[in-house]
Amino acid sequence: MDLTLAWLYGREMNIYGDRGNVRALEQRARWRGIDVTVVTSGLGDPMPDVDLYFWGGGQDQEQVNVAHDLQGAKGDALKAAVEGGAALLSVCGGYQLLGHEYRPHDDEPLPGIGLFDVTTVAGPERFIGNIVVDSPIGELVGFENHSGLTTLGPGVQPLGRVRSGRGNNGQDGTEGAMYRNAIGCYLHGSLLPKNPVLADWLLERALNRRHGTVTLPPLDDTIEVAAHANAVGRAGRS
Ligand code: GLN
Numbered sequence: 001m002d003l004t005l006a007w008l009y010g011r012e013m014n015i016y017g018d019r020g021n022v023r024a025l026e027q028r029a030r031w032r033g034i035d036v037t038v039v040t041s042g043l044g045d046p047m048p049d050v051d052l053y054f055w056g057g058g059q060d061q062e063q064v065n066v067a068h069d070l071q072g073a074k075g076d077a078l079k080a081a082v083e084g085g086a087a088l089l090s091v092c093g094g095y096q097l098l099g100h101e102y103r104p105h106d107d108e109p110l111p112g113i114g115l116f117d118v119t120t121v122a123g124p125e126r127f128i129g130n131i132v133v134d135s136p137i138g139e140l141v142g143f144e145n146h147s148g149l150t151t152l153g154p155g156v157q158p159l160g161r162v163r164s165g166r167g168n169n170g171q172d173g174t175e176g177a178m179y180r181n182a183i184g185c186y187l188h189g190s191l192l193p194k195n196p197v198l199a200d201w202l203l204e205r206a207l208n209r210r211h212g213t214v215t216l217p218p219l220d221d222t223i224e225v226a227a228h229a230n231a232v233g234r235a236g237r238s
Contacts, residue, residue: 001211002035003203006048008055008078008094009066010040016145018056018091020190024199025052031219034207043069047077052087052206055094057145057188060104060122063093067110070097075113082115087206088182089198091191095177095184096120096148105147116177116184117155120148123169130235131165131187133175138197139163141231142187150186152177159185164235181205194231196224 007022022038029036039048043066058066070078082088096102099118103109126147133140140160149169152158158168159176167175167186176185183202185191192199200216207214 001207001214002037003029003052003206004037004039004048004050005052005054005206006050007038007040008053009042009058010056011042012066013056013058013062013093015059015062016057016092016188017190018054018188021056021089021091021192022054024190024192025054025203028196028199028219029203032216047074047081049077049081050086051209052202053078053081053089055088055090055098057092057094059093060107063097063102063104063110064107067097067102067112070113071111075115079113079115082180082182085181085205085209087202087209089192089202090182090184091188092144092146092148092186095186096150098182098184099150099177102148115182116179117153118150118177118184119153120150122147123149125170127166127170127186129165130231131167131175132163132232132235133160133165133167133187134163135160137201138195139228139232140187140191140195140198141228141235142185142189142191142195144186145188146186150177155179159183189231193224194227196221
């Protein structure tokens with residue numbers, strides 16, 4: 001089998017170490033003998049039509065530079081890919097711009113593309129710390145660093161419930177958003193090396209898009225599981 005992963009705005013939005021998610025997806029596919037191609041798409045580039053998309057976090061200024069690039073046909077192509085079954089993981093700044101709008105502190109509101117029925121407004125407090133989330137995919141752990149407060153509309157499900165940490169807005173107990181095979185969340189870390197269950201969830205759905213129903217053979221996740229437990233333990237103490 002083969003798989004193509006598009007890393008969106010990796011040059012423009014890359015200060016929270018989220019590139020580790022690309023490496024985890026690439027490696028977990030290769031360990032199963034899957035031929036993986038990673039393509040990048042940044043400012044001014046066309047939107048590739050692929051199986052799996054990743055978009056990491058970035059600061060408000062980086063988001064200002066990127067938001068308008070995704071408007072129109074480019075954003076429509078990404079939404080069509082998700083409607084067509086592509087898998088997607090977005091973290092923080094990427095997640096916010098896949099909603100309807102992100103209103104930063106000191107700038108005009110930034111348009112999103114409405115892939116997720118969510119809206120984000122920068123709040124007075126920065127949420128920084130370990131976060132544990134109970135989700136239908138399993139227990140997830142990460143590190144959050146955002147001032148954006150995200151509110152979910154009726155057209156999207158939360159990724160899960162916050163067990164410890166702040167999540168979407170520190171008020172309603174939700175974290176992230178899920179729509180079809182697309183996930184938005186505030187879990188940096190990077191997320192996937194410590195959450196192999198989520199990495200494989202994304203890979204299986206990406207592969208299902210062109211190869212029929214795929215169930216990946218298990219890997220020896222001893223190290224990943226230990227890293228996950230260690231992070232959960234730290235979250236419990238924070
Ligand atoms: N600038 C956005 C915020 O502070 C996103 C930050 C991020 O990507 N970690 O909410």
